[in-house]
Structure formats: C-alpha cells, structure tokens
Amino acid sequence: MVSVKVIALLAAVCGLLDATAIPPHHEVHEKREVLHPRWTKEKRVEPRKLLPMRIGLAQNNLDKGYEHLMDVSDPSSSNFGKHWTADDVINAFRPSDETEREVRNWLIDGGIPSSRISHSENKGWFAFYATVEEAEKLLYTTYHEYKDSVTGGVMPSSDEYHLPKNIRRHIDYITPGIKLLAPVESWQKKRDSKIPQARKDIEKRILHEVLQTSPNGHYNNSDLSTCDVAITPACIAALYKIPPVSHRLPHPNNSLGIFESELQFYTQYDLDSFFTNYTSGKIPNGTHPVAANIDGGMQASDDLNYAGTECNLDLQLAYPIVYPQTLTDYEVDDYIVQSDQEDTYTFGFNTFLDALDGSYCTFAAYNETGNDPNLDQAYPDPRIGGWAGKLMCGTFKPTNVISLSYGGQESDLPISYQKRQCLEYMKLGLQGVSFLFASGDSGVSNYPGDIDGPTGCLGPNLDVFNPTWPGTCPFVTSVGATKVYPGKTVYDPESAVYDPAGHPYSVNFSSGGGFSNVYPIPKYQASAVSTFFEKHNPPYKSYSALAGDTSNITKKADIDALVGSSGGVYNRIGRGIPDIAAVGDNIAVYSGGRVRLSGGTSASAPIVSAVFNRINEERLNAGKSPIGFLNPSLYANPGMLNDITNGTNPGCGTVGFSAVKGWDPVTGLGTPNFPKMLEYYMKLP
Ligand SMILES: *[C@@H]1O[C@H](CO)[C@@H](O)[C@H](O)[C@H]1NC(C)=O
Ligand SMILES: *[C@@H]1O[C@H](CO)[C@@H](O)[C@H](O)[C@H]1NC(C)=O
Ligand SMILES: *[C@@H]1O[C@H](CO)[C@@H](O)[C@H](O)[C@H]1NC(C)=O
Ligand SMILES: *[C@@H]1O[C@H](CO)[C@@H](O)[C@H](O)[C@H]1NC(C)=O
Ligand SMILES: *[C@@H]1O[C@H](CO)[C@@H](O)[C@H](O)[C@H]1NC(C)=O
Ligand SMILES: *[C@@H]1O[C@H](CO)[C@@H](O)[C@H](O)[C@H]1NC(C)=O
Numbered sequence: 001m002v003s004v005k006v007i008a009l010l011a012a013v014c015g016l017l018d019a020t021a022i023p024p025h026h027e028v029h030e031k032r033e034v035l036h037p038r039w040t041k042e043k044r045v046e047p048r049k050l051l052p053m054r055i056g057l058a059q060n061n062l063d064k065g066y067e068h069l070m071d072v073s074d075p076s077s078s079n080f081g082k083h084w085t086a087d088d089v090i091n092a093f094r095p096s097d098e099t100e101r102e103v104r105n106w107l108i109d110g111g112i113p114s115s116r117i118s119h120s121e122n123k124g125w126f127a128f129y130a131t132v133e134e135a136e137k138l139l140y141t142t143y144h145e146y147k148d149s150v151t152g153g154v155m156p157s158s159d160e161y162h163l164p165k166n167i168r169r170h171i172d173y174i175t176p177g178i179k180l181l182a183p184v185e186s187w188q189k190k191r192d193s194k195i196p197q198a199r200k201d202i203e204k205r206i207l208h209e210v211l212q213t214s215p216n217g218h219y220n221n222s223d224l225s226t227c228d229v230a231i232t233p234a235c236i237a238a239l240y241k242i243p244p245v246s247h248r249l250p251h252p253n254n255s256l257g258i259f260e261s262e263l264q265f266y267t268q269y270d271l272d273s274f275f276t277n278y279t280s281g282k283i284p285n286g287t288h289p290v291a292a293n294i295d296g297g298m299q300a301s302d303d304l305n306y307a308g309t310e311c312n313l314d315l316q317l318a319y320p321i322v323y324p325q326t327l328t329d330y331e332v333d334d335y336i337v338q339s340d341q342e343d344t345y346t347f348g349f350n351t352f353l354d355a356l357d358g359s360y361c362t363f364a365a366y367n368e369t370g371n372d373p374n375l376d377q378a379y380p381d382p383r384i385g386g387w388a389g390k391l392m393c394g395t396f397k398p399t400n401v402i403s404l405s406y407g408g409q410e411s412d413l414p415i416s417y418q419k420r421q422c423l424e425y426m427k428l429g430l431q432g433v434s435f436l437f438a439s440g441d442s443g444v445s446n447y448p449g450d451i452d453g454p455t456g457c458l459g460p461n462l463d464v465f466n467p468t469w470p471g472t473c474p475f476v477t478s479v480g481a482t483k484v485y486p487g488k489t490v491y492d493p494e495s496a497v498y499d500p501a502g503h504p505y506s507v508n509f510s511s512g513g514g515f516s517n518v519y520p521i522p523k524y525q526a527s528a529v530s531t532f533f534e535k536h537n538p539p540y541k542s543y544s545a546l547a548g549d550t551s552n553i554t555k556k557a558d559i560d561a562l563v564g565s566s567g568g569v570y571n572r573i574g575r576g577i578p579d580i581a582a583v584g585d586n587i588a589v590y591s592g593g594r595v596r597l598s599g600g601t602s603a604s605a606p607i608v609s610a611v612f613n614r615i616n617e618e619r620l621n622a623g624k625s626p627i628g629f630l631n632p633s634l635y636a637n638p639g640m641l642n643d644i645t646n647g648t649n650p651g652c653g654t655v656g657f658s659a660v661k662g663w664d665p666v667t668g669l670g671t672p673n674f675p676k677m678l679e680y681y682m683k684l685p
C-alpha cells in the first residue's frame with residue numbers, strides 16, 4: 001500500500017516537473033479549448049503503449065497555385081490543357097526540403113531513430129510508432145485516455161503539446177494530439193431529434209418545390225413558339241444552337257458529373273416520362289446515371305412522393321444535351337446527414353472532395369486539417385441508418401466537368417474553412433476538372449433566414465450585398481440565370497432573370513451576382529471588372545476590404561468591420577460573380593409524376609456544364625485534353641458567348657446591378673453560343 005502511494009506521489013511530482021520544465025525555446029503548438037461533453041478524460045496512458053504518430057508537415061508553394069493553374073488553363077500559355085497528374089500536384093506543394101530536414105532532425109534528436117520514420121505517399125506527413133513515454137518526452141505533454149460516451153471507444157489524447165519555436169512553422173498538426181473526432185453537440189441534438197422527422201421534411205420540400213403544373217399535363221417540345229411559357233429541351237437547343245449529338249459512341253472518359261445532396265433522389269418514372277415526351281424516345285426508358293454513392297449516399301427513390309426536384313431537374317436538363325454520353329450522380333452523405341445539411345451550410349462539399357482526392361482527407365491549410373470536427377460529418381456515423389463505413393478518401397475518380405447546384409452565403413462559414421476548400425478546387429483544376437456552381441437565386445442578396453435575419457443581406461443596417469459561395473472561389477465557374485420573357489422567342493436576346501413570383505426556388509428570384517468579401521479580383525477577370533466599373537459605375541456606395549485569414553466572417557462584428565464607416569453596400573475589390581449564365585426560369589421538368597415548371601440558377605449550372613461536356617467530348621475525340629478550369633479561356637474570348645445586356649438582379653432593397661454590354665455581376669459574360677465555343681476550343685491545343 002505504501003509503495004503505491006509513493007508511486008502516486010512521484011507521478012504527481014513528475015507531472016508538476018513536466019509542466020514547469022518546458023524549455024524556454026519551446027512553445028504550445030496546439031491546445032484544446034473545450035472538451036466536448038461526450039468525452040471523459042480518464043487515466044494516464046500506460047508509458048509502454050505504442051502510439052501511431054503522425055506529423056503533418058506544412059505544405060509549400062500554395063501561394064503559387066494561381067500561377068500554376070493559369071499555366072495550364074490560360075489559352076495563351078504554351079502549356080494550355082497540359083494538366084497535371086495527382087503526383088505532380090503532390091510534388092508541387094509538398095513540404096520544402098528544409099521542412100522535411102528540420103523536422104526529421106528534430107525527431108532524431110528527440111530519440112526517434114531515422115529507421116523508424118516513414119514518409120507518407122503524399123509527402124504530407126511523417127509517420128512512426130513511439131511509446132507513450134517517448135512521445136511525451138518529445139512533445140512535453142501527457143497522454144490520457146479519453147472515453148467516448150456515444151460509441152464507448154477510448155482514444156489517447158493530450159490537452160496541449162509543445163514544439164521548439166524554430167520547428168513550429170514546419171508543422172501543421174500532430175496526431176495523436178488534441179483532436180478528438182466528435183460531432184458538435186448542437187448538431188447531434190438537432191439530428192437525433194430530426195430522424196423521425198426526415199420523411200416529413202422531404203414532403204415539405206416537395207410541396208415547396210411544386211411551382212405550377214401544366215394545365216394540360218404537357219408542354220409541346222416541338223413547338224418553339226411556347227418557349228416563353230415553358231423551357232423544353234428543344235428551346236435550350238435552339239437558344240444555344242446546340243446540334244444533335246453527331247458521334248455514335250460516347251467517349252469512355254467523359255461522363256458528366258452531377259453533385260446531389262439534401263435528400264435529392266431521382267425517380268426513374270419521372271426520367272422515363274421525360275424521355276418519352278421530351279426526347280421523342282431518343283433516350284430509352286430505364287436510362288439512369290452512373291451511381292457514385294459517397295459515404296452512404298443513395299441514388300433513386302421508387303416512391304414519387306419523395307421525388308427530388310433538384311435531382312430530376314439536373315438530370316433532365318443535362319441528358320438531352322449529352323446523351324448517349326452518361327451522367328455520373330455523386331450522391332454525398334448518408335440519409336440522416338442529408339436531411340440536416342441546411343443546418344451547417346457545408347452541403348457536404350468537404351466530404352465530396354475527400355472522396356475525389358484522398359490527399360484532401362489530411363490536407364492542412366489555414367489551420368484547418370481534414371474534415372472540420374465542428375462543421376463536417378464524421379464517419380462512421382454511429383446512428384441507426386447512418387453510414388457505418390469509414391470516411392471515403394479518394395474512392396471516386398472525378399469526372400472532367402462537375403455541376404453543383406448547391407451553395408450558401410459566403411458569410412456562413414469561417415474563412416479558414418472555405419479558403420482551404422477553395423485551394424482544393426485549384427488542385428483539382430490543375431488535374432483538368434471543371435467545377436460549375438449555381439450563382440444563387442436571390443440577386444445581390446442571399447437566401448433569407450440565417451445569421452443575418454430575414455433580409456439575406458449583411459452589415460450594420462442589413463443592406464450590404466451578400467454573394468453566394470463556393471462560386472466566389474476564384475478557381476471555380478459561377479453560373480447565373482437568364483429568362484425568356486413573355487412574348488419573346490428563342491431568337492430574341494435573353495434577359496437577366498427576375499421573377500418576383502419565383503417562389504419556390506426563391507422569393508423574388510433573380511440571378512445571384514456581386515463581389516466577394518473574401519477573395520480578391522483574380523487577374524483573369526481584372527480587365528472585365530474594371531471595364532464594368534469604368535463604363536457602368538453602379539449607383540451605390542462601395543467599400544474596399546477583404547476579410548483577413550483569421551477573421552471569422554460568421555461573426556457580425558467581422559462583417560461590420562469590413563464595411564467600416566463607408567456606408568458602402570458592395571465590395572469594390574472582390575472577385576465578381578457570375579462568370580457565365582444560361583436560362584433558368586420556367587423549366588419544364590417531370591417530378592413526382594407530373595410536369596412542373598421549375599428553375600433557379602440550379603437549372604443554369606447543369607445546362608452550361610452539359611455544354612462543356614459536349615465540347616470536351618469533341619476535344620477528346622480529336623486527341624486533345626479536356627478544357628479543365630474554364631474561366632481564363634472564357635474571359636479571353638467573351639465573343640463566343642451571347643452578351644446579355646438587359647435586366648437587373650434585385651435584392652437588399654435595391655434593383656441590384658444591371659446587365660450591360662460586356663461582363664456584369666448579373667449574367668457574367670453571357671450565355672453559350674455552342675458553335676462559336678466549339679470552334680474556339682477546337683482551335684486550342
Ligand atoms: C406540337 O407542336 C407542333 C408544331 O407546332 C404541332 O404540329 C403539334 O400538333 C403539337 N402537338 C401537340 C400535342 O399539341
Ligand atoms: C481513359 O482513361 C484511361 C485511364 O485514365 C486511359 O488508360 C485510357 O486510354 C483512356 N481512354 C481513352 C479512349 O482515352
Ligand atoms: C405525354 O404527353 C401527352 C400529351 O401530348 C400526355 O397525354 C401524356 O400523359 C404524356 N406522357 C407522360 C408520360 O407524361
Ligand atoms: C416509358 O415510360 C413512360 C413512363 O412510365 C411510359 O409512359 C412509356 O409508355 C414508356 N415507353 C416505353 C416505350 O415503354
Ligand atoms: C494559425 O494558428 C497560429 C497559432 O495557433 C496562429 O498564430 C495563426 O495566426 C493561425 N493562422 C491562421 C491563418 O488562422
Ligand atoms: C420582394 O420584392 C418586393 C418588391 O421589390 C419587395 O417589396 C419584397 O419585400 C421582396 N421580398 C423579399 C422577401 O425580399
């Protein structure tokens with residue numbers, strides 16, 4: 001008994017010594033602020049136990065990403081179209097030799113023999129096994145067992161650890177460290193209470209999406225004179241001069257990717273009805289997308305009551321343009337997670353990118369590593385019906401073009417979170433992938449009802465314009481919407497969409513557009529934006545500020561600081577959106593067993609994506625590469641688009657910006673002119 005006491009006392013004294021004995025040239029590297037209540041800290045981990053250690057090394061050259069991407073996507077570059085392999089990307093951004101050397105030396109000096117240290121395949125981290133004793137000595141820390149009350153699992157973790165000052169800049173994170181993979185309480189609570197509600201929620205969503213059912217159950221696809229009433233595939237083909245597909249066999253490497261989440265499942269009956277009446281049977285019944293189910297995602301529902309209008313809309317817009325080419329339906333997150341995505345405004349994009357690029361799972365930038373435990377879903381998801389598998393990392397190859405009709409307010413998410421994700425779009429752009437995001441359905445404002453209250457606008461007076469993310473990321477293409485107004489035909493110029501009765505896709509539906517508060521104007525767009533300001537200066541006060549990397553833009557104070565005392569309502573130095581546009585109102589779609597009219601920039605994104613898929617098809621058949629990141633070539637040759645010069649995008653109590661000659665923050669550079677685009681892109685190497 002006595003000896004036990006002595007040991008306990010010794011341990012306590014040692015603990016004290018450990019804490020005070022941190023050498024002056026060491027600093028805290030990571031420290032846990034709060035312990036999530038699902039975890040309990042228990043006893044010290046046994047000193048002889050082996051820990052699988054990982055040292056996440058700081059990536060290098062991320063600031064050169066823009067130039068690298070321009071090098072392969074600027075049409076005037078001799079490397080246009082020469083996309084990188086995944087390994088090229090890893091090598092370009094791998095930690096510097098200095099980082100690798102210094103960290104390795106520090107480990108060896110700290111008692112970890114070189115022979116035990118291995119270097120990960122993506123060069124991002126060192127891995128080795130160390131006893132708890134060794135790791136504690138190395139990191140001036142103590143490891144305790146933490147028990148998870150949800151799963152009963154136990155994992156080793158520390159409250160804080162220390163590194164030599166001169167080593168800190170080379171290291172992003174160390175595991176086991178302070179990270180415990182647990183979802184945040186508010187999420188967990190909301191989700192659990194929502195499971196029985198999920199089905200009801202779907203019904204609500206459907207009611208929400210019923211717009212208008214055709215009086216006679218059909219819109220006539222052979223009659224172009226009614227395109228001002230309902231947009232059919234024939235109207236779209238006529239608007240953008242898209243010829244029938246000439247090739248017989250689809251290229252094996254050119255499926256068109258469509259991202260879906262939020263319980264958006266297609267219904268085969270609706271697809272078949274659409275194929276029958278709107279493609280004259282050219283697309284046979286039973287045609288459906290290639291399934292790409294990510295972390296428990298599911299494709300289709302047989303029950304028409306649960307038809308996902310977004311998913312049906314996206315597929316029905318893309319199929320007539322690309323068929324016999326296939327569509328790939330990326331369904332992201334399990335059923336439970338999908339039913340809650342609107343609570344976090346993350347839309348599952350991080351989980352999606354993990355599945356497309358395994359190195360993203362552990363990629364660190366802006367102090368974010370991997371999925372954010374506060375924002376992104378952790379897998380396995382222990383709830384009943386949750387995805388019981390591991391988080392998918394690099395499971396699916398990205399298609400050349402991916403259409404994403406989802407997005408939220410730039411101000412919904414911390415800057416670090418969105419900037420890290422934006423870098424990943426750059427990395428995939430280098431590999432030849434085009435991302436096209438809907439620009440938003442609320443003009444210069446945003447979907448009302450979250451942090452900033454009922455207006456969807458920002459700032460002290462709730463009148464500051466609020467652009468839609470991720471379209472504001474400079475490495476993706478943002479797609480706005482136009483409309484064929486009553487009395488107009490497909491041969492008249494289109495106008496920017498404004499549909500005050502645009503319910504349900506939005507109240508006062510108008511084309512999302514404006515200027516980022518996070519990203520500066522990229523070079524490829526600089527001249528277009530400055531021409532807009534020069535020739536068509538908007539009649540509103542502006543400010544010129546960008547949110548800093550450490551700002552938490554979801555805090556009202558940060559947004560107020562951006563605007564300052566200027567009284568301005570839009571940012572004069574931010575990236576402008578959208579880049580391009582397509583028709584997005586009164587789209588005839590079969591969903592839930594009926595023809596309906598639907599729309600939104602949600603419709604515009606898959607149309608433009610399908611056009612680029614067709615152009616890539618021709619390029620691939622000619623032995624060329626896919627285009628990859630689109631914006632540099634779009635801004636270099638705007639003449640291949642139909643410039644839209646009429647209409648505005650109202651919001652925040654204003655009429656919004658105006659569509660004018662040249663680029664504008666309403667319809668971007670304009671809508672596709674397929675023959676001109678094809679001619680241009682076929683001339684490029
Ligand atoms: C559809 O329009 C075409 C061309 O205007 C017309 O010949 C045909 O009768 C119409 N079909 C129906 C079912 O209205
Ligand atoms: C398709 O891609 C695979 C591997 O990515 C390649 O081996 C194959 O040659 C490609 N097929 C064609 C027809 O280009
Ligand atoms: C196709 O259109 C006709 C009217 O021309 C309509 O009677 C029929 O119900 C439609 N088919 C489907 C599957 O909706
Ligand atoms: C295809 O499916 C639709 C909807 O179920 C149906 O109306 C149509 O008759 C079918 N066509 C064929 C050729 O089976
Ligand atoms: C990252 O964290 C370090 C220390 O924890 C801090 O000094 C730095 O400002 C942070 N950087 C960003 C971009 O948040
Ligand atoms: C829609 O626009 C009308 C007219 O500009 C305006 O009165 C109304 O407040 C707007 N509604 C919303 C929800 O913004």
Ligand SMILES: *[C@@H]1O[C@H](CO)[C@@H](O)[C@H](O)[C@H]1NC(C)=O
Nearest residue numbers: 374413414552553554555556
């Ligand atoms: C950002 O601020 C909001 C509101 O103050 C807070 O709820 C959230 O946790 C903060 N996020 C981060 C990453 O600091």
Ligand SMILES: *[C@@H]1O[C@H](CO)[C@@H](O)[C@H](O)[C@H]1NC(C)=O
Nearest residue numbers: 485493494495498646647648
């Ligand atoms: C211009 O757009 C408005 C809607 O903003 C529309 O009512 C009008 O018909 C359009 N004019 C022309 C000439 O297209």
